[in-house]
Amino acid sequence: MTNPAIEVLIIEDDVKIAEINRRFVEQIEGFRVVGIATDEPQAAAQLEVLNPQLVLLDIYFPGSNGLSMLHHIRAQHRETDVIMITAARESEAVREAIRGGAFDYIMKPLVFNRLKETLVRYSAFRTDLDRLSRTASLSQSDVDRLTVGTPRFESGEMHVLTPKGIDRLTLDKVVQALASDSIGMTAEQVAKLIGASRSTSRRYLEHLVGQGDAYADLSYGVVGRPERVYRTKKRS
Template identity: 35%
Template sequence: MQYRTIIVEDDPMVAQLNRVYVEKDPRFQVVDRFGDGRSALYWLENHQADLALLDVYMPRFSGLELLRELRGRAIPIEVIMITAASDTGTVDALLHLGVNDYLVKPFTLERFQQALDKFCAHREAMAAAGGSMSQSEVDRLLSNPQTAGVLPKGYLKRTLELVRACLREAETSLSSEAVAARTGLSAVTARRYVNYLTECGEVVSTVDYDTGGRPSRLYSLPKGDT
């Protein structure tokens, strides 16, 4: 199964970049692209899609206006915001309308992939639950869809447990390079996993500026979890 995806973005170059990023993931299929919110609304009144990648600032009909219309008309589609809009009023309004994730331009491919993984984890958790969910399942879903029992594509449970154990046994905060050295993982892999755990709220990250050079990001378990 592929998730039917539309892109709503007035900048053709940004829209194409979003399309390239989405199509790197075989779980998704881009079915159409729109340069303004009203055109997307007309299309969604007669077609079905699972996910919209939505900008805020567009002519004729903004992303915020489109999302309000979608919710008001109960059109069933999930939304990932991809926008330069970062003022608190806009962010708060969009979060209240139930967006699945919010990416502020410019963003990295890794962060974009995390948004796709989060969407898939939410869909898979709901499907696995069937017609009803226990309180614990609801709690996990509300705290973070990525911890609802489904790991994102490209992550292995045994590697995640290895990184968790490394941080649990460490007496001080560790850089991703230090995690790599202690676990035998590559630096890139260690960084991906500690960042994932940070996204899930399992790990706290801080920046060490006292390195004598480039600042280093350090990772540790929250106090009381060691």
């Protein structure tokens, strides 16, 4: 039985941007836009009437502040989740959005693949949440699956949505190779270990660095030529 589409309300004062966001959302399987609000009164009314599962919320719109709206939603509409989509780049705004319970914070201009990644992750989150709500007793791994945020290493496995051009099986091999050597490995060493080319190895290693799950240092070796040495980032 197919699950019903997740209902989305877009709160965005720019009508053209709201329409672009709507088209993006409706290209992603399992989501349906049920309303668009361009100011606070419209947003409040549609939240009450539509009771959406997800809101795409801008920070800047006339007569109000999206962060105030975020707090209102979290207080008055506990079953509704929020993804911020905004041009606001101030660290304080990002921090308040995260502390306010936003599922994600996506900066404009909106990139379709970035939105799709978040919505796929959100859909999986809701599926797990619904399933676990019917479970009497939860394990640590059950709770960990519901944790939203920076991808991380757990029990030797990398939990991350892989973008286009990154194969999950190859990524797992690279992760395991790094985990096998605490001293660190070069792209060439990883390539030999997993049976891939040096350029492929480097691409996956740099992907892990970009995700924050590994880091790279320069090592000058015997002949003085610098090489990037990759290490698994330890999580506290």
